[in-house]
Amino acid sequence: MKNIFTIFLFFTSCISFAQQDVDVTGNKVTIKESAPVWPGCENSKDQKACFNAELMQHIKENYKYPRNNNGDLIRGKAVIKLEINKAGEVVVRSVEGEKPEVNLAAETMIKKIPKLKPGRKGGKPTTANYTIPLTL
Template sequence: MELKKNPKADLTKNSGLYFVIGLALVLFVTWRGIEWKQYDKTEYDIQALNVDDDLDEEIPITELKAPPPPPPPPAAPEVIEVVEDEEEVEETVIESTETNQDEVIVEVEDVEVVEEEEDVDVPFAVIEDVPVFPGCENAKNKRDCFNKQMQKHIRKNFRYPEIAQELGIQGRVSVLFTIDKDGSITNIRMRGPDKNLEAEALRIIKKLPKMTPGRQRGRAVRVPFSIPITFKLQ
């Protein structure tokens, strides 16, 4: 005889549903346990939170001092003295400058005009009467004689500086000087490659004799003159 099971009596029929419901309940309880927070009870002093006392603190009031008032204007004089205009004023008489026919006109003598001599520098190349070098008084061409005597003077007084020879220094020194209105040599200037050569050129020019000054329109004038002095090692 076979045993027959009642389908309603099958206990495993809804086991899956129950498992899912149980799992959901376990997850919910676990989540709530993790999220659960507990706060400590703290008693607050209500009087300590009262801020009315702080607001009632007295704040000192700063008084602003007003600037001092301006000084009063000076008092007007009590009595005003009236001065009578009785003083006599001398009138200024303006004399007429117009001439009268009865007046005698005095003739003024001729006034001599004195020409002031101006210091003029006339270059040696254009001056009318060149300065005369001593020894050229009777020369026909005093300009050429002047140049020859200058060269002769330089050769006669030339001396090569020893220090320039030792250092092998050579070159040309340009010399410019002025023959003044009294024939003296003034305003000597040099330009060269070395100070020792310039010093020697200055020494030579200072030995020039006094000359007869140059003349322009019959007047003695200053005459600038330039000449090169060459220093060359043998």
């Protein structure tokens, strides 16, 4: 009777500690991952396309072209490396480009991205890294 109780407790503890979005089939373990979700894209059929569309709209609406001393717009290229952390906040890791004014304007624009629903891995929030090349 003691052995049956021990076996029962073992199986109960295995089931109760199983992770969400983790599938074990034979020797194969599959962990489901999902990308961060832009606010308003939660119910979209294609969340990735919605995310990309919202990001492009954000860039169009929030990027402010810097001006030189003559008042002319400064244009250039910038590569932005960012992460969306476990809390859904955007953290700019680096902005690389030839023109410091463009780099600063691009970083300011990226920091205005709203809080997102973080990506998930195995049912738990995870950090997602992105690299965005821009010609501004």
